[in-house]
Every structure is written in structure tokens, then in C-alpha cells.
Amino acid sequence: MIQTEKLTKKYKDVLALDSLNLRIEPREIFGYIGPNGAGKTTTIRILCGLMKPTSGQATVAGVDVVKHPEKAKAVVGYQPDIFGVYRGMRVWEYLDFFGAAYRMPAQRRKSRVEEVLQITGTDVMHDYYVDSLSRGMQQRVGIARALVHDPQVLLLDEPTSGLDPRARIEMRQLLRKLKEMGKTILVSSHILPELATICDRIGIIEQARLLLCDKMEQVLKQVEQRRLVEIEVLDQAEKAAAALKEAYSADKLEVKEIVGRLLRVSFEGEDIEIAKMLKSLVQGGYQVLWYREEPLDLEHVYMKVTAEAKAGTRRTE
Amino acid sequence: MTNPILKRELTTALRAPVTLALAALYLVVLGGLIGWMWPEEGIFSLAAQASRSILLVFTVTQLLLVILYAPAFAAASITSEKEQNTYDLLFATQLRPKDIIIGKLCSSITTLLMFVVLSLPFFAACFFLGAVSVREAVVIYLVATASSVFFGLLGLCVSAVVSSSHTALVATYLFILLINAGPWVPYLLLKNQLWAASLIETIRAISPVAAMASVISPAYEGTAAWRLFLLFAIAGAVVMTLFLLTTAYLTRGRPPRSHGRAITDPKELMKRKLRFPFYLIDPMRRKRNIPNWMNPIFAKEMRSKAFGGGIWIFRSAYLCFAVSMLLMAAVAGNMVGQTPDAIRAVALMFQLGLVVLIVPSLTAGAVTQERERASIDLLRLSRVRPLAFLLGKIEVAAVFVMFLVVGSAPAWYVIYYLGTNTVQEILVCWSIILTTMVLAMAAGLFASAVSPRTAVATAIAYGLMFVITLGTLLPLLMGDQLTGLVRDVMFALNPFVSAIQTLTSGYFADVGDLWRAHLAWSLGLSGAACLWTYLRIRRMLSTQR
Numbered sequence: 001m002i003q004t005e006k007l008t009k010k011y012k013d014v015l016a017l018d019s020l021n022l023r024i025e026p027r028e029i030f031g032y033i034g035p036n037g038a039g040k041t042t043t044i045r046i047l048c049g050l051m052k053p054t055s056g057q058a059t060v061a062g063v064d065v066v067k068h069p070e071k072a073k074a075v076v077g078y079q080p081d082i083f084g085v086y087r088g089m090r091v092w093e094y095l096d097f098f099g100a101a102y103r104m105p106a107q108r109r110k111s112r113v114e115e116v117l118q119i120t121g122t123d124v125m126h127d128y129y130v131d132s133l134s135r136g137m138q139q140r141v142g143i144a145r146a147l148v149h150d151p152q153v154l155l156l157d158e159p160t161s162g163l164d165p166r167a168r169i170e171m172r173q174l175l176r177k178l179k180e181m182g183k184t185i186l187v188s189s190h191i192l193p194e195l196a197t198i199c200d201r202i203g204i205i206e207q208a209r210l211l212l213c214d215k216m217e218q219v220l221k222q223v224e225q226r227r228l229v230e231i232e233v234l235d236q237a238e239k240a241a242a243a244l245k246e247a248y249s250a251d252k253l254e255v256k257e258i259v260g261r262l263l264r265v266s267f268e269g270e271d272i273e274i275a276k277m278l279k280s281l282v283q284g285g286y287q288v289l290w291y292r293e294e295p296l297d298l299e300h301v302y303m304k305v306t307a308e309a310k311a312g313t314r315r316t317e
Numbered sequence: 318m319t320n321p322i323l324k325r326e327l328t329t330a331l332r333a334p335v336t337l338a339l340a341a342l343y344l345v346v347l348g349g350l351i352g353w354m355w356p357e358e359g360i361f362s363l364a365a366q367a368s369r370s371i372l373l374v375f376t377v378t379q380l381l382l383v384i385l386y387a388p389a390f391a392a393a394s395i396t397s398e399k400e401q402n403t404y405d406l407l408f409a410t411q412l413r414p415k416d417i418i419i420g421k422l423c424s425s426i427t428t429l430l431m432f433v434v435l436s437l438p439f440f441a442a443c444f445f446l447g448a449v450s451v452r453e454a455v456v457i458y459l460v461a462t463a464s465s466v467f468f469g470l471l472g473l474c475v476s477a478v479v480s481s482s483h484t485a486l487v488a489t490y491l492f493i494l495l496i497n498a499g500p501w502v503p504y505l506l507l508k509n510q511l512w513a514a515s516l517i518e519t520i521r522a523i524s525p526v527a528a529m530a531s532v533i534s535p536a537y538e539g540t541a542a543w544r545l546f547l548l549f550a551i552a553g554a555v556v557m558t559l560f561l562l563t564t565a566y567l568t569r570g571r572p573p574r575s576h577g578r579a580i581t582d583p584k585e586l587m588k589r590k591l592r593f594p595f596y597l598i599d600p601m602r603r604k605r606n607i608p609n610w611m612n613p614i615f616a617k618e619m620r621s622k623a624f625g626g627g628i629w630i631f632r633s634a635y636l637c638f639a640v641s642m643l644l645m646a647a648v649a650g651n652m653v654g655q656t657p658d659a660i661r662a663v664a665l666m667f668q669l670g671l672v673v674l675i676v677p678s679l680t681a682g683a684v685t686q687e688r689e690r691a692s693i694d695l696l697r698l699s700r701v702r703p704l705a706f707l708l709g710k711i712e713v714a715a716v717f718v719m720f721l722v723v724g725s726a727p728a729w730y731v732i733y734y735l736g737t738n739t740v741q742e743i744l745v746c747w748s749i750i751l752t753t754m755v756l757a758m759a760a761g762l763f764a765s766a767v768s769p770r771t772a773v774a775t776a777i778a779y780g781l782m783f784v785i786t787l788g789t790l791l792p793l794l795m796g797d798q799l800t801g802l803v804r805d806v807m808f809a810l811n812p813f814v815s816a817i818q819t820l821t822s823g824y825f826a827d828v829g830d831l832w833r834a835h836l837a838w839s840l841g842l843s844g845a846a847c848l849w850t851y852l853r854i855r856r857m858l859s860t861q862r
Binding site: 045048049050051052069070073074076078080082083084085086087088089090093096097098099100101102103105106109110113145 | 603606607608609611613614616617620621687690691692693694695696697698699700701860861
């Protein structure tokens with residue numbers, strides 16, 4: 001649905017986007033992560049036809065956005081980070097205006113405005129003045145506006161910034177609902193745990209280069225080959241750690257720390273090998289109370305990938 | 318400089334490129350005038366008459382520039398804080414409302430006084446000509462200082478009560494016109510009435526232009542005029558300072574705007590219906606989608622700007638109507654004596670003045686407001702074409718203007734009633750008013766297309782219109798120092814001169830027919846400005862490179 005090939009953008013001497021290769025499948029929620037100034041907004045603006053790239057190709061829903069930016073506008077719904085509302089206009093009028101600006105017939109607009117208000121859960125605000133709404137409400141109306149011409153692709157730039165926890169949860173639910181409706185969504189955000197829960201795939205961009213792009217599980221595996229395991233024994237934690245070190249080489253297993261009766265172990269291997277390790281502890285006379293694998297989170301991945309990129313030890317996609 | 322607001326405002330104002338540009342323009346205009354008018358034959362003695370001319374042109378120009386700059390530095394002072402949502406932040410600090418207002422007040426006035434001081438080197442040149450005594454020099458600078466303080470305070474007062482910089486600028490310019498030109502209306506209407514002579518002089522002294530003229534030409538203006546003006550300015554400054562302080566205390570912690578709601582209660586509905594004709598423009602009443610044939614930009618502007626809360630447009634039309642009726646009453650009461658020229662000139666100036674003062678503001682925010690609201694990207698994404706964008710903005714301004722023109726139409730009945738003008742003359746005047754409207758709209762659009770902010774665009778638009786309407790009157794002050802061609806072109810550019818020449822018999826009789834040249838110049842300049850605006854909008858709405 002979205003594809004870029006060696007997409008590059010330069011602002012005078014500043015490289016904003018460096019040979020970006022990206023592929024987003026239909027009905028996918030793609031999380032686009034990166035620090036401020038990494039190139040997220042530049043990518044989004046090129047994809048929706050607002051900006052021309054310096055070089056490279058980009059297609060959205062089969063439309064070449066470089067050659068035919070006007071056609072791209074019809075298939076893309078874009079919500080910028082900061083977007084304008086007009087004073088003295090009510091929510092339905094605001095949506096009706098943008099429908100008319102997309103040259104939708106009045107009859108179709110009438111029903112479509114009601115539809116998008118329903119979808120985004122803003123139907124109760126139908127008659128509110130759009131400039132009087134709270135930030136969270138305006139974000140929802142903004143998504144309703146992006147949906148009004150029924151685009152196949154939604155490009156959302158920081159849709160959750162400035163929202164309270166409830167509004168963020170509601171926004172996540174809304175994005176899932178849109179995915180179920182068949183929309184392809186590219187969403188950029190700084191709030192990583194949120195993206196982790198809703199995105200099918202993520203891409204991490206820093207200093208204009210895409211460092212990593214894959215499914216969430218694959219990304220986690222790529223970034224951290226070793227698994228972090230916590231084991232609590234009834235007693236003799238020190239001895240249990242020594243026994244593990246003796247049984248496995250440092251490449252395979254490393255005891256990270258011992259906190260009271262708890263061992264934190266970094267282990268490389270499949271599930272069966274973890275089971276064998278636990279069995280060996282039990283057979284060695286250590287009484288294992290419980291075991292758990294610590295899940296890797298997106299924040300950890302993000303920090304690690306960007307640190308590697310800064311150190312120059314990571315290759316780009 | 319212990320007041321943090323004063324320190325910040327002064328630093329920001331003096332660093333701003335627009336301040337430097339305005340200072341440069343100020344110096345170029347004053348320096349250019351002195352250089353141009355400097356007598357070629359001798360300096361000390363024989364040049365006395367020319368010296369007084371230079372002094373008059375210099376002081377009036379300096380005064381007008383300072384007055385016109387006042388809104389740029391004062392009118393957006395508080396509204397910009399409101400627009401950036403920093404006004405409440407100021408009140409959340411340990412600063413007292415008094416500190417905030419005094420900081421704003423002192424910074425605006427200091428910047429304006431800087432312009433007064435900047436003119437001193439040029440003014441010193443007048444001493445070489447022996448044109449001015451020390452006493453006159455002191456009084457001239459007293460009047461200029463009082464004017465800058467008075468109009469600076471006026472801008473701040475307006476800024477304190479309205480919510481947008483654009484509205485504040487427009488309202489301040491209207492007040493400036495009212496205070497500068499308004500006091501001359503009784504003089505024009507009643508100058509032949511002996512019983513009103515003293516009253517006319519007192520009222521006229523409120524205008525700083527009259528006060529300045531009284532210093533340089535005591536024979537023309539009563540010498541008491543500048544004293545009266547200084548008293549008026551001091552009293553006004555005290556009242557406005559008290560008003561500002563009171564407003565600051567009253568407006569802190571104001572609740573945010575309510576959401577609005579659908580009205581279902583029949584009693585409430587009836588109450589709103591009874592507010593006719595405002596019910597016609599009640600936003601809560603609107604139910605219909607934008608029709609397919611209508612330009613969506615026009616519809617949006619009408620809904621969000623005009624009828625989204627613009628009861629003021631109806632009130633302006635009422636006001637125009639009331640003033641027109643007053644003019645009619647003056648004619649009917651035979652207050653103009655034997656010569657009807659004065660009443661015709663006032664009626665014409667009233668309608669043209671409205672056009673010059675209101676119309677530029679209607680289009681000055683056309684492009685800048687979209688950029689300030691960050692809605693320009695949303696429009697770029699839509700299928701709105703640059704021409705539709707431009708036409709939508711022009712159409713909505715034309716609707717506003719129509720209200721004003723219709724409201725002031727009874728003034729034309731006055732001209733008809735006087736019975737000395739042919740239909741052709743009246744039609745020529747109408748075409749001059751029409752082209753001035755087009756020119757004023759084009760000036761606003763042009764300013765909006767080249768400015769980063771609405772406040773700057775509004776100031777530029779008014780600047781352009783003041784150059785066209787006041788700057789072109791220079792031949793009146795400079796007498797024979799201009800060539801005939803330059804004088805004719807300047808007069809032809811001025812809509813007031815062209816219209817008065819057409820409608821009256823005594824004024825500007827020594828120059829040829831101006832109205833044809835005026836129409837050509839106005840339409841040509843408007844076309845160029847609109848073309849430039851269109852190209853800018855097309856560039857803005859296209860894909861960025």
C-alpha cells in the first residue's frame with residue numbers, strides 16, 4: 001500500500017531523509033519511531049504529496065506521489081502534529097467544509113459527516129464549536145476530518161501527543177477500529193509503549209536513516225539475541241549462580257545479577273534449552289520457586305538501536 | 318528596567334526586523350522630504366516662506382508616521398499574548414496585573430518615543446533655515462510626544478479588550494481616523510455658521526493635526542489649539558491607564574469559551590428568534606451543507622468569520638446608516654449655507670473613508686490567518702485550487718463591503734437632493750468608489766500574501782492605503798515644487814481628489830479630468846496586486862520543493 005525506494009530529501013545542506021526504503025502492507029498499522037528531527041514528518045509530508053523529495057520514488061495505494069501529488073491527495077488522509085481549526089464553526093460545519101474542499105457532492109457529504117463522527121466517537125460534539133474543544137476532542141475531530149473523503153491510507157503525525165491516559169487508550173481503540181475497517185495506517189509517535197500494543201510493524205528512524213523495520217517480535221529478536229530470565233530459588237542463590245556458570249560457557253549464559261534469592265540471567269537458546277537449564281538446577285539440589293522470562297519492550301529496543309547507530313555499529317535498512 | 322515584561326518586550330521589539338524596517342522607512346521619508354524641499358537659493362534669509370513649508374510638511378509627516386506606527390507596536394501587544402496562550406501564564410507568575418500592564422505600556426510607548434527622537438537630526442536642519450524658534454520646537458515635540466503616548470495607550474486599551482491582533486489593529490486604526498479626521502467634520506459642515514465658530518475650534522483642537530498646524534500657522538489655527546490638545550491627551554492618557562489597569566484585574570482567570578450546543582428548548586429558541594435580524598446569522602440555526610455550486614472557501618469564511626459571530630458587521634451598517642441620516646438632517650436643516658460643496662465633500666469622504674479604513678482589514682488576514690492557524694496544509698491536501706482560494710476570499714470581503722455601502726447609501730440621497738450633479742457625475746463617483754474598494758481589497762490581499770503574520774499584513778495594508786490616500790496629497794503642501802506631471806499622477810492616484818473634483822465645482826479645477834486616470838491606475842494596481850497574490854497562493858498550495 002505504501003512503498004518508498006531510495007527516498008531522499010535535502011534542505012539545502014541538511015539531509016532530512018537518506019535513501020529510505022519502506023514497504024507497508026494493506027490493512028497494516030505501521031509505527032514510525034524516531035527522535036525529533038529524525039525525518040518522520042518529512043517522510044509523511046512526502047507521502048501525502050505536500051512535499052517533493054530530492055530523489056527517489058514513493059507510491060501510495062498505487063499512486064506515484066512524486067509524479068502525481070494531486071492524485072495522492074485523494075487516497076491519503078493526513079493529520080499533522082499541529083492542525084488548524086476555524087473560529088465560530090461547529091464540528092459538523094468544519095467537516096462539511098473539508099468534504100466540500102475535496103469536492104464531495106453535498107448529499108454524500110451529509111451522510112459521510114455523520115459516519116465519521118460515529119466512527120471517531122465525536123457524534124456528541126456535532127454542534128460544538130470546533131475551536132472550543134479540548135486537545136483530545138480536537139485530535140478526534142482531526143481524525144474525522146482526515147477520514148471525511150474516505151481515504152485508503154491514513155498518515156497520522158503524533159496523534160497522541162498531549163493527550164491524557166484515557167484519551168490515549170481511546171485513540172488506540174480508534175486506530176484498531178480503523179484497521180478493521182480496512183485502512184492502512186502509518187502513525188508516528190514518541191510514546192513507545194502505545195505503538196508496541198497496536199502496531200503490526202515498526203520502523204525506527206534516526207538522523208534521516210531507517211535503522212530498523214520489521215514486525216514487533218522480529219525486531220525484538222533482532223535487537224536482543226539473548227533472553228533475559230529471572231529465577232528465584234529458596235536459598236543458596238550464590239551457589240546456584242556458580243553452578244550455572246560452571247555448566248554453561250560465557251557465550252551461552254551470563255549471570256547479570258543476584259538480588260537476594262533472585263538470579264537475573266542472560267541466556268541464548270530456545271525454549272527447550274531453558275527447560276534443560278531449569279532441570280539441571282533442580283537436579284543439582286536447588287529448590288526453584290519460580291521462573292519467568294522478562295519481556296523485551298520497545299523502549300529498550302529503541303534505546304539500544306539508537307545508541308548503536310550513534311556509535312556507528314548498526315547498519316541501516 | 319526591573320520589570321521583566323518591559324525588558325522582554327523592549328528587547329524583542331528592538332531586535333525585530335520589522336522595527337528596523339519601519340525605522341528605516343521613517344528616516345528615508347523624513348530625510349527625503351527635507352532633501353527634496355531644501356531651498357536652492359540661499360539658506361538664511363530669503364528662504365523664509367519655503368522654510369515654513371518645509372517645517373509644516375516635515376512636522377505633519379512626522380506626526381502622521383508616529384500615529385500610524387502606534388497600532389503596530391501597541392495594538393497587538395496584549396492580543397499576541399492571548400493568541401499564543403501566554404496571557405494566562407503571565408498571570409500565573411508572581412507578577413501583579415499592574416506590573417504586566419505597566420510593562421506593556423512602557424515598552425510600547427518607549428518604542429514609539431524612539432521614533433519621535435529619531436527625527437531630531439532632521440528637525441535640526443530646520444534651524445539652519447531659521448524656520449523655527451526654540452519655543453516652537455519644544456511645542457512641536459510636546460505635541461508629537463503626547464500623540465505617540467495617547468495613540469499608544471489607545472492601541473493597548475483596544476488590545477486589552479479584544480481577542481485577536483487583527484481585530485485590535487483594525488479597531489485602533491478606526492479610532493485613529495475618528496480622532497484625527499472626525500474633529501474636522503463640524504468645521505467642514507458648519508464653517509459658515511457664526512454661532513458655531515467657537516465650538517468648531519474647540520472640537521477641531523482634539524485632532525493632533527490641527528494642534529500641530531496651530532504651532533506652525535497660528536494665523537490659520539487658533540494658538541490655543543495645541544494647548545487644548547495637550548490637555549485632551551493628558552486627560553485621555555489618565556482615563557486609558559485606569560481603564561487598562563481595571564481591565565487587567567477583571568480579565569485575569571477568565572473561564573475558557575463554552576462549547577456551544579444545539580438548542581432544543583422551545584423558549585430559548587423563541588428568544589433567539591426574537592433577536593431578529595441577528596437570528597438570520599445565528600450559527601446555531603445553520604443546518605444546510607455547503608451547496609455543490611458554492612466556493613467552499615467562501616462558505617467557510619462566511620460561516621467562520623462573517624456569520625460565525627460577526628454581529629459587528631450589522632452594527633457597522635447601522636452606524637453607517639445613522640451617520641448618513643445625520644448628513645441628510647444637516648442638509649435638510651439648511652446648515653450648509655449657500656454652498657453645497659462642503660456637504661457633498663463630507664458625504665463622499667464618509668463613504669470613501671469607510672472603504673479605505675475597513676476594506677484592507679477584511680482581506681489582510683486572507684492568507685496569513687490560514688498560515689497562523691496551521692490550516693494551510695489541510696487546504697493544500699484538499700482539491701481547492703489557488704484561484705478558488707483567492708476568489709473565495711475576495712467574495713467574502715465584497716459581501717462585507719456591500720453591507721457598509723448599502724448602510725451609507727442615504728448619503729447619496731444627500732447629493733441627489735442638492736440637485737446640482739448630473740447622473741453621469743454620480744455614476745463616475747460610484748465607479749471611483751468601486752475601484753477604490755477593489756484597490757483596498759487588493760492591497761490587503763497583497764499584504765497578506767507577502768507577510769508572515771496577520772498583524773504585519775494589516776499594518777502593511779493600511780500603510781499602502783495611507784500612502785495612496787494621504788501621501789498623494791503632498792502636492793497640496795508642496796505647492797509649486799513638483800512638476801505638473803508628478804502632481805497630476807499623484808492626484809490621479811488619490812480617490813478622494815478624483816471624486817471631489819468630479820462632484821464639486823470649486824475644488825481641483827486647475828488640473829485636468831482625473832477620474833479616467835484614477836480608474837486606470839486603480840484597476841492597474843489592483844490587477845498587479847491580485848496577480849502577485851495569486852502567484853503566491855499558487856506557490857503556497859503547490860507541492861513544496
